Amino acid sequence: MEAVLNKAEAIKLLEIDPWLKPFEYDIGLRMDRYSAVKRALLGDAPNLKAIANGHLFFGFHPADGGWYYREWAPGAQALNLIGDFNEWNTKAHPLNKKENGCWEIFIPGEDALAHMSRVKVRVKANGISRDRIPLYIKRIDKDSGTGDFAGQIWQPPEPFRWTDGDFYVDHSRPLFIYEAHVGMSQEKEGIGTFKEFTDNMLCRVKANGYNTIQLMAVMEHPYYGSFGYQVSNFFAVSSWMGTPDDLKELINTAHSMGITVLLDLVHSHSVKNFAEGINEFDGTEYQFFHSGSRGDHPAWDSKLFNYGKHEVIHFLLSNIKFWLEEYHFDGFRFDGITSMLYKHHGLGVAFDNYKKYFSMDTDLDAVTYLQFANELIREVRPDAVTIAEDMSGMPGMCLPIEYGGIGFDYRLAMGVPDFWISTLRKCSDEEWSMHRMWHELTTRRAGEKNIGYAESHDQAMVGDKTIIFWLADKEMYWHMAKGDNSLHIDRAISLHKLIRFITMTLAGEGYLNFMGNEFGHPEWIDFPREGNGWSYKYARRQWSLAENRNLKYEYLYAFDRDMISFAKSYNIPGTGYATNLWIDERDKIMAYSKSGVVFLFNFNPSTSFTQFGIPVEEEGEYRVVFDTDDKRFGGQSRIARDIVYRTTRLPEKGDKPGIIIYSPSRTALALEKV
16 A cells, blocks of 8 residues: 555646545555556557557458458357358358457458448357347448348448548647537438538538537447437447448548547447347357446446456457547547446436545546546547546546546536526526636636537437527527517527627637537427437428528527637637636626636626726727627627727726726627737
């Protein structure tokens, strides 16, 4: 124990957050576990990149004079490859058992397995034979007549030609992330494709100023309505939306436009399915997952990986390397981190003190795996980006591993959308707390970067509401025409702009928006299911609303585009913390400075202040460079852009230097020093 304590004393995480001092031993234990498991995994290999090659050995690989097919199935009694190439003969192509639970067959003939051949493997275990999909298959084919899923050989005669060799992620610029689901990205009542996204959406993302897209539901999932979070085949591109080459074309084109592409990576759990997934592939429940109740997620009805098993670590690390190298993804948003980190999965737990991060409920194996994942990603792509979806606030999540951290670049500021929804649900406009708003938008762990967002896909699902729907509700159906004067809609549009603007400027070192929310897409997301007659009506994006010059959606669309442009011009998210200049709880006013820009927000529902004094840090002359009241954004153009404001002393605010300016109700403005 003494050696661990001495090691922990040198961990920089403790210097960054002194509140962790009582948990010195726990953090030392974290680092000892990381070092010991890494030594065992590597053996004589120089690094994780050298061993994360399962996808290069297992699965289907052309070779001189034929094809190799290999699987890892230690609990199986027999494996037989079947497919249309052998007329689904269950005895023609038996695999031979090798060392360490590996199985192998060489199929002579370079044309023995043709491109797009359908294949399965019959696995005999415990005396029972099941037809399964190969673990490392790159594509799944669903028979439109029978609904039967099978693996599909993907080996086109002409390999895809990449042209993005000089693309890299510039970490000096903030991320403006466009979270997107390819299938529901089109206006048609059906499933959008990778090709349609490339043709119709990338130009939209670029024009709106976003420099990063975060693609959901890319990994194969049998149930479309799972939003891609019930993954069945970890090396396969979602067959719902196109082919592997279609996805490569999307990413290659995005790179040519200067757009970073992140994969929404699901390593937190796996679908239970036998026919489509990896569950009990070799006949044992413990091949990939924990045994017994620990292997089942009580809320998601899915299987939970055993991160303490070296073969599982190898499988998942190889998966990461595969997506980076095969598809040129620029990084990952890791889904469900909280569920991974704790044996209780964060369900019903309030993380209100540090003891809850370092208890018997913490899964140290998962912590170690996440450290390995981040280390491997940097070895393969030093410029890659990693984002953690963790609602618990685990200390060190976004600090380097050598500091005692877990190694992510960013964490999602998940408390921010929760704050906004709670405020909209529970508080009248007069009850909004400026101090609580400042606290929720600015409080984060020292040295750890956040992606701020007001809402993501989570808030758009059936059972919840988007911000615009909380604000406008059914009035959106009747009063969004520009000629329709509705105080209810005016309020909704004004607050929608204020919420997004203050979130973007305060809540993180990057910013995220879910597609369509930027213009206040109406209603919710409801995927086809029995309860809605298998309709796609609510699983699409109605871009025509934003582009209709007669509707008020155009105001919000223009505002979002100009807000992003303004933020990039002044590097707003990229400059860290803001300075609180003034908060007035009674009048619902907040002022702060960031990146040399002074911001003034008036959340008052009825009062405009004709002579409001804003304290500033530097004396001089100021002018308005951006405001939410512009007519192009559905405002009343009450804020002058052509006036230069000279500082004066503000006796009512401690005789601080400041400027006197008109602050209309429910508006925000930004000033720069001339």
